[in-house]
Amino acid sequence: MSALPSPALAYRLEAARAVVHDAARMAMAMRPPPGGPQGELKSAQDWLTETDGAVEAFIAQRMQALFPEDGFQGEEGGVSRTGSLRWVVDPIDGTSNYARGRCRWCVSLGLMDGDEPVAGVIDAPALGEVYTALRGYGAFLNGKPIKASPIKDPARSMIEMGWSGRVPKSVFMDKMDAIMELGTMPRSGGCGALALADVASGRLDGYIEIVINLWDVAAALPLLAEAGAVVSPFLQNGGLTGGATILAANPHIGPVLAKAVSIPLE
Numbered sequence: 661m662s663a664l665p666s667p668a669l670a671y672r673l674e675a676a677r678a679v680v681h682d683a684a685r686m687a688m689a690m691r692p693p694p695g696g697p698q699g700e701l702k703s704a705q706d707w708l709t710e711t712d713g714a715v716e717a718f719i720a721q722r723m724q725a726l727f728p729e730d731g732f733q734g735e736e737g738g739v740s741r742t743g744s745l746r747w748v749v750d751p752i753d754g755t756s757n758y759a760r761g762r763c764r765w766c767v768s769l770g771l772m773d774g775d776e777p778v779a780g781v782i783d784a785p786a787l788g789e790v791y792t793a794l795r796g797y798g799a800f801l802n803g804k805p806i807k808a809s810p811i812k813d814p815a816r817s818m819i820e821m822g823w824s825g826r827v828p829k830s831v832f833m834d835k836m837d838a839i840m841e842l843g844t845m846p847r848s849g850g851c852g853a854l855a856l857a858d859v860a861s862g863r864l865d866g867y868i869e870i871v872i873n874l875w876d877v878a879a880a881l882p883l884l885a886e887a888g889a890v891v892s893p894f895l896q897n898g899g900l901t902g903g904a905t906i907l908a909a910n911p912h913i914g915p916v917l918a919k920a921v922s923i924p925l926e
């Protein structure tokens with residue numbers, strides 16, 4: 661680690677934190693009350709709310725005003741600007757939870773330098789939690805350093821697997837079966853970015869998802885790297901341009917989990 665981060669990147673992280681804070685407040689104000697989902701289906705069980713578009717437009721405009729030379733990619737709008745540095749946003753990750761007035765969702769904004777994730781902000785306002793990371797300078801939850809868990813024994817571990825309609829039921833069930841055969845405690849919480857952040861903070865020992873997208877993971881990748889987690893080569897395996905598989909885990913459970921679910925770490 662060099663003594664000081666690049667001023668350009670450090671400034672961008674601070675700006676991103678402020679913009680995402682405002683976006684998260686907007687999302688909280690627009691959140692539907694508890695009850696049946698308010699929104700529309702993009703595809704089977706894939707929800708879209710009015711807030712997704714509003715938050716993405718807000719962040720896109722603010723980043724363009726602050727950093728007109730940077731690229732921008734959003735879950736809803738795709739790649740709208742190009743640049744050697746590129747912001748990647750998921751305006752509401754965990755939309756299925758958000759649409760029902762639940763708390764497990766977040767605004768996720770990652771920064772890529774070319775194909776390298778270099779910084780990320782994940783703001784979960786209903787949980788009162790903000791994760792930040794800058795490559796080489798640590799990962800933080802509400803300003804306090806975080807690291808992956810020390811758990812080694814799968815029988816004491818908690819592993820989450822993400823679900824979406826993009827994956828055939830038989831594949832999901834096979835992987836879940838393999839996870840549970842290890843004696844782990846399973847979870848599936850409906851917000852990939854927060855699940856990956858949970859691996860970074862030690863709240864989970866591992867997370868897998870068979871098909872997940874760049875906007876779900878862009879902010880979490882620097883967090884995981886800085887927290888000492890191991891991560892399968894998501895970007896190299898197609899994640900830069902389409903849906904790909906991810907496995908993230910603490911460094912002890914990682915190899916055991918990777919073998920059990922046949923998702924190589926290298």
Ligand code: IPD
Nearest residue numbers: 753754755822823824850851852
């Ligand atoms: C989804 C969530 C979910 C994951 C899906 C994602 P969205 O993102 O992160 O946990 O399993 O793969 O599509 O639709 O809420 O932004």
